[in-house]
Amino acid sequence: MDKEADPNFYAAYFVQNAFFLILCSSILYMLLIQYNSGELSSSLGAHTVGVLLIALSQYVVCPYDNLFYSLFLLSVLLIVRPFRLSFVLLSLVLALSTLARESSILVLPFYYAFHLRQNTKLKKKELYELLFLGGTFVATYAMLRAFIGLETPFYKGVLLMLNFTDLWSISGALLLPVVSFLLCAGSQYRKRCIAFLLASSPYVLAMLIVARTWEIRLWVPIWLGLLILSRDISPRAPKPRVTVRRSAMESA
Numbered sequence: 001m002d003k004e005a006d007p008n009f010y011a012a013y014f015v016q017n018a019f020f021l022i023l024c025s026s027i028l029y030m031l032l033i034q035y036n037s038g039e040l041s042s043s044l045g046a047h048t049v050g051v052l053l054i055a056l057s058q059y060v061v062c063p064y065d066n067l068f069y070s071l072f073l074l075s076v077l078l079i080v081r082p083f084r085l086s087f088v089l090l091s092l093v094l095a096l097s098t099l100a101r102e103s104s105i106l107v108l109p110f111y112y113a114f115h116l117r118q119n120t121k122l123k124k125k126e127l128y129e130l131l132f133l134g135g136t137f138v139a140t141y142a143m144l145r146a147f148i149g150l151e152t153p154f155y156k157g158v159l160l161m162l163n164f165t166d167l168w169s170i171s172g173a174l175l176l177p178v179v180s181f182l183l184c185a186g187s188q189y190r191k192r193c194i195a196f197l198l199a200s201s202p203y204v205l206a207m208l209i210v211a212r213t214w215e216i217r218l219w220v221p222i223w224l225g226l227l228i229l230s231r232d233i234s235p236r237a238p239k240p241r242v243t244v245r246r247s248a249m250e251s252a
Helices: 007-034 040-056 065-080 086-100 102-114 124-148 167-184 190-199 201-210 220-229
Strands: none
Touching: 007 040, 007 065, 007 220, 040 220, 065 086, 065 102, 065 220, 086 102, 086 124, 102 124, 102 190, 102 201, 102 220, 167 190, 167 220, 190 201, 190 220
């Protein structure tokens, strides 16, 4: 931290990150516990893992990581629990999350993996929606780059060789498949987890080329997606209503 910086500056970052971490925890609760048909103890464990993945990856003080995670999880919630205007809201949330971090593109692989059927094909409506989401991301990112200025580079340099020669970078790159395997091991939904990983491969490849792979926060959205996809996230069936009729003798 900068010793000459105003303490209120860092205090504001702390309050902001704490607020959005609570929001992330609330959305994870709705995804994994409140509307989940799985076992409660297992769902609580998955919720704890998700919150820890977000909290322990905060190695720098920045205002946008927890903000992005909350928007990403909100997008996931709109995909998993659709309603009448959910796709419109999903498009708006995707645009907002793109303004925070380019990692919002991972919403597209999640949408694809969640709607994947046995025949590995999407319905025509889902395919059109996926293409529209892709167009929303491209348009938002293009307008963002135009606003920032085209003279600002897309990346600071090609770091591919560094990521495969530096010990810390190698460790960060290896952490992605290791944690991903641990999150999906033993799950009966491995197919959609693998589909999500394969669809996310362009993002992973881009990070290997232009980013430092020891920045664990780059992999957190993938791990959150796998954590949700690896579980039974179907809505909990409502309990049947039990009506008790009083006999004529009791009523008398």
